[in-house]
Amino acid sequence: MAQISLTFPDGNRRDFAPGVTPAEVAASISTSLAKKAISATVDGAHHDLQWPINADARIAIHTMADEAQALELIRHDLAHVMARAVQELWPDVKVTIGPVIKDGWYYDFDRIEPFTPEDLGAIEKRMKEIINLRDVVRTEVWDRPRAIAHYEQKGEPFKVELIHGIPGDEPLRMYWHGHWQDLCRGPHLQHTGQLPADAFKLMSVAGAYWRGDSNRPMLQRIYGVAFKNRDELKAHLTMLEEAAKRDHRRLGKEMDLFHLQEEAPGMVFWHPNGWQVWRTLEDYMRRRQREAGYREIRTPQVVDRVLWERSGHWEAYRENMFIVEVDEEGAKEKRINALKPMNCPCHVQVYNQGLKSYRDLPLRLAEFGACHRYESSGSMHGLMRVRGFTQDDAHIFCTEAQIESECAAFIELLSSVYHDLGFESFDIKLSTRPEVRIGTDEDWDRVETALENAIKKVGRSYVIDPGEGAFYGPKLDFKLTDAIGRQWQCGTFQVDPNLPSRLGAEYIGEDGARHRPFMLHRAILGSFERFLGILIENYAGKLPFWLAPRQVVVAGIVSDADAYVHEVVAELRKAGVRAEADVRNEKINYKVREHSVGKVPVILAIGMKEVEERSVSVRRLGETRTDSESLTGIVATLAHEAKAPDLR
RNA sequence: GCCCCAGUAGCACAGCUGGUAGUGCGCCUCAUUCGUAAUGAGGAGGUCGGGGGUUCGAGUCCCUCCUGGGGCACCA
Numbered sequence: 001m002a003q004i005s006l007t008f009p010d011g012n013r014r015d016f017a018p019g020v021t022p023a024e025v026a027a028s029i030s031t032s033l034a035k036k037a038i039s040a041t042v043d044g045a046h047h048d049l050q051w052p053i054n055a056d057a058r059i060a061i062h063t064m065a066d067e068a069q070a071l072e073l074i075r076h077d078l079a080h081v082m083a084r085a086v087q088e089l090w091p092d093v094k095v096t097i098g099p100v101i102k103d104g105w106y107y108d109f110d111r112i113e114p115f116t117p118e119d120l121g122a123i124e125k126r127m128k129e130i131i132n133l134r135d136v137v138r139t140e141v142w143d144r145p146r147a148i149a150h151y152e153q154k155g156e157p158f159k160v161e162l163i164h165g166i167p168g169d170e171p172l173r174m175y176w177h178g179h180w181q182d183l184c185r186g187p188h189l190q191h192t193g194q195l196p197a198d199a200f201k202l203m204s205v206a207g208a209y210w211r212g213d214s215n216r217p218m219l220q221r222i223y224g225v226a227f228k229n230r231d232e233l234k235a236h237l238t239m240l241e242e243a244a245k246r247d248h249r250r251l252g253k254e255m256d257l258f259h260l261q262e263e264a265p266g267m268v269f270w271h272p273n274g275w276q277v278w279r280t281l282e283d284y285m286r287r288r289q290r291e292a293g294y295r296e297i298r299t300p301q302v303v304d305r306v307l308w309e310r311s312g313h314w315e316a317y318r319e320n321m322f323i324v325e326v327d328e329e330g331a332k333e334k335r336i337n338a339l340k341p342m343n344c345p346c347h348v349q350v351y352n353q354g355l356k357s358y359r360d361l362p363l364r365l366a367e368f369g370a371c372h373r374y375e376s377s378g379s380m381h382g383l384m385r386v387r388g389f390t391q392d393d394a395h396i397f398c399t400e401a402q403i404e405s406e407c408a409a410f411i412e413l414l415s416s417v418y419h420d421l422g423f424e425s426f427d428i429k430l431s432t433r434p435e436v437r438i439g440t441d442e443d444w445d446r447v448e449t450a451l452e453n454a455i456k457k458v459g460r461s462y463v464i465d466p467g468e469g470a471f472y473g474p475k476l477d478f479k480l481t482d483a484i485g486r487q488w489q490c491g492t493f494q495v496d497p498n499l500p501s502r503l504g505a506e507y508i509g510e511d512g513a514r515h516r517p518f519m520l521h522r523a524i525l526g527s528f529e530r531f532l533g534i535l536i537e538n539y540a541g542k543l544p545f546w547l548a549p550r551q552v553v554v555a556g557i558v559s560d561a562d563a564y565v566h567e568v569v570a571e572l573r574k575a576g577v578r579a580e581a582d583v584r585n586e587k588i589n590y591k592v593r594e595h596s597v598g599k600v601p602v603i604l605a606i607g608m609k610e611v612e613e614r615s616v617s618v619r620r621l622g623e624t625r626t627d628s629e630s631l632t633g634i635v636a637t638l639a640h641e642a643k644a645p646d647l648r
Numbered sequence: 649g650c651c652c653c654a655g656u657a658g659c660a661c662a663g664c665u666g667g668u669a670g671u672g673c674g675c676c677u678c679a680u681u682c683g684u685a686a687u688g689a690g691g692a693g694g695u696c697g698g699g700g701g702u703u704c705g706a707g708u709c710c711c712u713c714c715u716g717g718g719g720c721a722c723c724a
Contacts, residue, residue: 117653204653204718204719206651206719207650207720208720212720212721214649214721221719320724375723376650376723378650378651378721557682558682586682587681587682587683587687593684597685603684605684608683624685
């Protein structure tokens with residue numbers, strides 16, 4: 001029989017009999033490798049060591065030192081071990097799927113009784129016992145009838161359904177972890193003893209629809225995390241604790257920024273500190289947009305349903321709208337209004353006042369528009385997803401020929417704003433024509449090209465998300481990356497020929513005829529609520545000086561210094577700095593601690609030495625060092641820092 | 649909307665198998681004037697998310713609604 005030739009990562013080749021497994025290959029190299037091997041990459045595909053190789057191939061044998069492969073196998077095998085543990089503890093539980101995800105895995109089970117947090121402990125314990133059994137993992141390829149019959153006989157309907165969904169030409173692989181068997185495409189470790197019993201943890205149980213479909217049964221999903229060793233697991237758990245500390249809901253309370261309460265779910269009560277940050281951000285955005293040629297407007301919150309019927313929202317968006325019924329005097333029927341969920345129809349009304357000429361275009365109408373949407377109860381989350389929010393919304397009415405330059409200008413504005421707010425990197429996604437759409441292919445070609453050209457013009461890269469555009473036009477989504485690597489979609493730019501048409505927007509062209517303008521929906525922050533949440537988390541509450549609600553606390557050390565403390569506060573306020581005095585009868589240690597915890601960026605301590613020198617002792621948040629500076633010096637420094645980046 | 653968990657003083661939490669509520673911080677008062685992350689003492693403060701039920705008796709058990717949290721679905 002002809003030999004096959006395997007090429008190793010170092011370029012060496014060796015011949016083997018066809019059907020040789022990576023395990024045998026590893027054994028032929030050294031007994032230590034055979035022992036350490038966990039899997040192999042054969043021609044770019046990750047396989048387990050039992051995978052027979054029947055043709056010439058490139059092969060790399062992996063050990064636990066190969067991070068990516070090791071983690072994939074650990075997490076994947078733990079999913080199986082967990083499912084085995086669950087079925088051993090509760091034999092009536094039906095199994096479904098259990099994929100590897102970021103940092104771990106999950107497995108979905110069908111069981112009538114809910115899993116409790118205590119159950120997780122029991123499952124974890126059983127998993128550790130299984131790992132200690134060092135059960136061999138083996139695999140077989142089965143034909144479909146056998147697999148289906150097997151699962152039908154075992155009473156595993158979800159597995160049967162899965163098999164029906166697998167393409168007919170794909171081999172069905174069965175894996176055994178000891179006596180426990182599961183349908184799986186692999187790869188897996190050689191025995192359960194290769195799993196790190198002290199480097200995984202079951203995290204939570206949650207409901208999840210079978211196959212992600214809300215019409216299908218709800219299963220119980222158990223999430224776990226796993227790493228190569230105990231230290232990495234500990235590091236991960238520590239990281240989660242750190243992330244929890246920057247949770248905007250927690251910081252919002254600690255810094256006295258805002259609160260939510262049950263009489264107004266999803267609507268924010270802004271406290272003085274939080275509202276200060278909002279106003280600073282809003283003032284900044286107002287200046288930036290004015291410079292960029294936007295005109296600010298203000299439109300109604302409550303609008304009659306007839307406008308929403310004309311705009312199409314009544315049909316498409318009704319269930320997300322807050323409806324307001326009004327008994328009008330003398331009227332036979334109640335008048336139905338809706339709180340606006342979006343600003344666009346109102347903006348068209350402003351545009352429609354007075355006949356517009358092509359000379360008026362592009363017309364950029366901006367509004368910090370307060371909108372209300374009835375979000376489903378389960379989707380709300382702190383400031384990140386609310387029912388009452390304010391968009392930094394604007395609509396640009398323009399001709400088709402102006403789309404490209406408007407888009408380019410928008411990206412540059414957005415980029416500059418993100419930079420000023422501390423976000424250096426963002427990604428652009430271009431969503432193109434969906435299956436169901438209006439307009440001709442030529443229309444779409446031109447507009448999509450205009451957006452692509454605009455992105456190229458400003459020297460940005462982008463990815464295309466085919467078919468994800470709105471039914472009326474393509475859009476750009478802008479995702480910024482925060483300090484801990486999370487991405488947030490904030491900015492958007494959408495091309496819309498539809499709404500101007502529905503609401504009868506027109507302009508008189510050079511030719512003297514009436515034309516339909518395009519409408520560009522765009523936002524940079526998205527919503528103020530959500531963006532403030534992102535800012536708080538990005539900075540872990542330590543907002544840059546210009547945004548910080550309380551910028552300076554002037555803390556007296558002895559009461560004889562009180563008069564000078566107040567003088568320092570007055571000087572700072574005169575210079576445009578948000579300063580307050582702390583002349584309480586407390587020790588300086590206490591004051592420093594309290595204001596540090598409160599994330600005040602600068603504490604100025606004042607004792608008799610400072611009174612005599614007309615100086616201040618400066619302590620910056622996060623530092624333990626203190627500097628002595630003259631009063632005039634610190635006022636000048638802080639007055640500069642207090643200015644928004646566009647005013648410096 | 650769906651599944652699970654939770655809802656006790658301003659905040660963070662304790663309160664076992666039902667016997668009528670406790671700790672820390674904060675707050676108030678007094679003393680202390682003390683140089684860079686918590687000075688000491690005293691005091692006030694809760695119809696235990698709402699409603700209903702079981703019970704001689706419910707923060708504790710049951711039902712229901714609301715809100716929050718973790719997910720899933722949703723986000724024209």
